[in-house]
Amino acid sequence: MKTLTEIQLSNTESNSVVIKGEDKIYHPKKILYFDYWTKGIKNFLYFDKQLKNAGFLTRLVHFSSFKGLKTELYETIEGLDCVEIRSYKTNFLHKVIEKEAPSMIVILNIGGFLERATIITAKKLGIPVIYLSHGSLVDAEKAKDVRAFNTYFFNKYFSRLKRVAFVLLPNYLVSILKYSPKKLLTSYPYKIILRSFTNPARVIFFPEYKNAFDLSVHMAIVYSENDKQLLEQTDFPPEKIRVTGNPDFDQFLQQYNSGKIPERLDIDPYVLYIDESFVTDGISSLEEHISFLKDLEREAEACNKKFYVKLHPRSYVHLETYCTSLPNSSFFTNVNLYPIFYWAEAVISNYSSILLFVMLLDKMILTPKWSIAEKVARLYEEGIVTYCSSPAQLKEALMKGQDFDQNKRSIFLKKHIPFFDGQARERIVDLMVQSAENAYKNSSKKGLA
8 A cells, every 4th residue: 555655756746845754745836636535536637637737736635534435545546646534644634734735725615614624724824725616406596495405414414413523523613723713702603513403505505605714715616607696695705706617518518519410329219317316315215216216217118218327426336236126227327428318308307417418409308206306306497397296297298298498498508508618627727727826826925835
């Protein structure tokens, strides 16, 4: 197994300094990415190579052990070094940041205790934090309805309690203590703590930014005008927001803009279900979800259509069980989705960012609202999708065919896809490199580099 120093030396330049005896290395142009696990690594890989080419040392520090996940202490994924927090022999983020001394930090979330601890510590040390808000499923007008999100947290309440009490909360309080002990004498941190239990979705997904010293980041990069509106309606400073488009959509938009018709899949007419990760998100058990899928499969077959499933990455762990339980269905994981969407007769899902692709292709979207799906809020306006309150209604809609409001969809798409040029990745890269260079120059002026 590599040591922390070895993995750092493998990707550093000659001007790096190894501090012996401390398993520590100093690099004048270093950027840390923070995330809860490595499954979201693609969000950093969009720009990681370009930052390396600009002379920056990059590293993903993740907290998989906080979620009870067993992972390697050190691994390299597509050229990006990933270090689990256990390797630092501490659970406190402020110690990790102090030890690494980066010139910039990038985070994917903002409202949780760990993100707040990161922002507070970075603020104390003069390190800019970039918040990469990697896409919201919620329409800005529906953001106040957080019941479905709270259901997710409440379902995991007892499993989260130990982690919150012994890891997340101490990180938050200690970071405040080091930043300004006087802040602990105010009511603010205790309101945040209380609300994290009574209304966790509001605190984590839609936090209030006004006068929030623990949410003050250098910049927020968002994928759409809708995401920008979500931040602004909770008083995030608009001058700090940059809209780039979603890099996940680049390949699809480039294929769409080419006007080329993809080769037809050599299979019978089919209905595609886009998995929402109900099981891993605590909305249902695996058995309940399989029963739900069997309902969908039965109605699709009654309409002489095959049933296919595009699994959410978090659901891959159950792939074998799904395939065994539904032997007549097919399951997709990492594939080019464009031809699959293009030739689908209809798409079934409650929510997914990739439903935007389906709307662009003028496909019917059926949203089931029975069984486990009843727990999920209606995130789309009727007319954009077709809601079905029973298997019989879903069958009827499949038999009827296309049924959606084109005008409503056009308005919705403009809010969620600000650019149709397929160049979102380039815009993010430009912002990241520019921010990293400015951070490095500023740290040099302060004598930190």
